[in-house]
Amino acid sequence: MQATSLDSAHALPARCYIGEAMLEMEQATVFAQSWQLVAHCGQLAEPGDHVVEQIGKVPVLIVRGQDRVLRAFPNVCRHRAGPLALCNGKGARSLQCKYHGWTYTLEGQLRSAPEMQGAQDFEVGDIRLPPLRVHEWQGLVFVSLDDEVPAFDEVYAGIVERIAPIDLSTMRFERRESYDIACNWKVYVDNFLEGYHLPHVHPGLSQLLDYRAYDTELFAWHSLQSSPLRDAGDRYGEGEAFYYQIYPNIMLNILPGRLQTNRVLPLGAERCRVEFDFFYAQDDNAQARIAADAEFSDEVQLEDIAICEAVQRGLASGTYDAGRLCPKRESGVWHFHNLLRAAYSRAANE
Incomplete structure (x- = not known):
């Protein structure tokens, strides 16, 4: 073709x-x-506000951190692939897997893993959620799964100036x-x-x-x-x-x-x-x-x-x-x- x-x-x-x-x-x-539209900023205004979405086959979680930085992660626990959130929400203090209770900070760092004390060479501090690319633009929020996708500003170039x-x-x-x-x-x-x-x-x-x-x-x-x-x-x-x-x-x-x-x-x-x-x-x-x-x-x-x-x-x-x-x-x-x-x-x- x-x-x-x-x-x-x-x-x-x-x-x-x-x-x-x-x-x-x-x-x-x-x-x-590609860059996918996943939310508007009103849904993610305060720390702990989060949105659950899907891009292709990948479940995605977008969350506003305690530092007010917006981040996106696969909505997939690093333990055995359980979901970290089942629906959109407001004001969460952490991200807790709904399968076995592994808990992450809003910044994606594993904070606790129940009953894992006997696991050899297991360090909570070594485990983080893999970050995804996220971009806020004109009150809208976008996520890209692939680092090879062109920069957001290249994809949306000239729109703001054209509609002024x-x-x-x-x-x-x-x-x-x-x-x-x-x-x-x-x-x-x-x-x-x-x-x-x-x-x-x-x-x-x-x-x-x-x-x-x-x-x-x-x-x-x-x-x-x-x-x-x-x-x-x-x-x-x-x-x-x-x-x-x-x-x-x-x-x-x-x-x-x-x-x-x-x-x-x-x-x-x-x-x-x-x-x-x-x-x-x-x-x-x-x-x-x-x-x-x-x-x-x-x-x-x-x-x-x-x-x-x-x-x-x-x-x-x-x-x-x-x-x-x-x-x-x-x-x-x-x-x-x-x-x-x-x-x-x-x-x-x-």
Whole structure:
């Protein structure tokens, strides 16, 4: 699956969207080798606050230390792989394995191991949880499992400057909405990455965005779709809509006064969950914006779910392989597919 120029590009073949073997490979070569959004800073504000997540096949624990430094570890005890936490929590003083009670400091150092006094050459002080890379950005928290993943600032380069004067770090978390969808995770990402379907799938959204001025820009690890807003009224006011997709499965939908983060999480070869977290600027229009946004956002998501599930059925039908991409409207899809092709190639050569 070699990358080709945009004007001669094809989509990924249907076989990339079906079968557990494909997903198994992607868990190791795509999800475990990228920066993953795991939390927002409000969940980790004070020492002992912690969040439990999963990246690929790795259970992950993110915790704010007594020194107020944010750290991430595999949520796996060094004794016999028990979990250090079962759910998100606040104000923990230590991390205690739920299997045999081995206890670690919030900084990952083993502090006690019950009844291990008779173990030869066993020293509590020699055992630490292996650290993972963690990064706080604009009120969001990210973790990477692999030291070879590019630096966070390289992956997210230029976003803050491009959206100014919008300041994401001042927005406050409001709510989460989750949707379980009967499609491969890439079907949902593909759909997000192009405005080609707007006139056919999203009549309401098409009235909000200027399709003639809809533009796509490509960067090393992300793409941006943007459009001037029109007739946005109480929902968003005047300005521009920014739709960022950061490889492989993170979206930032940014409008004046509102950030919506999307995480696309595979549940199986032909199922995924999309988590939407909503953040709002705390200004005089906040409550009106929140109320108007809720119904409209749900309408758009239901439209996307219906078309993505239909596309998955088409991919699994045995009648489709890899169609041509529209150079004018599907450059974001081409860019995403080329990043995936590179990951698939690395996996094949390992």
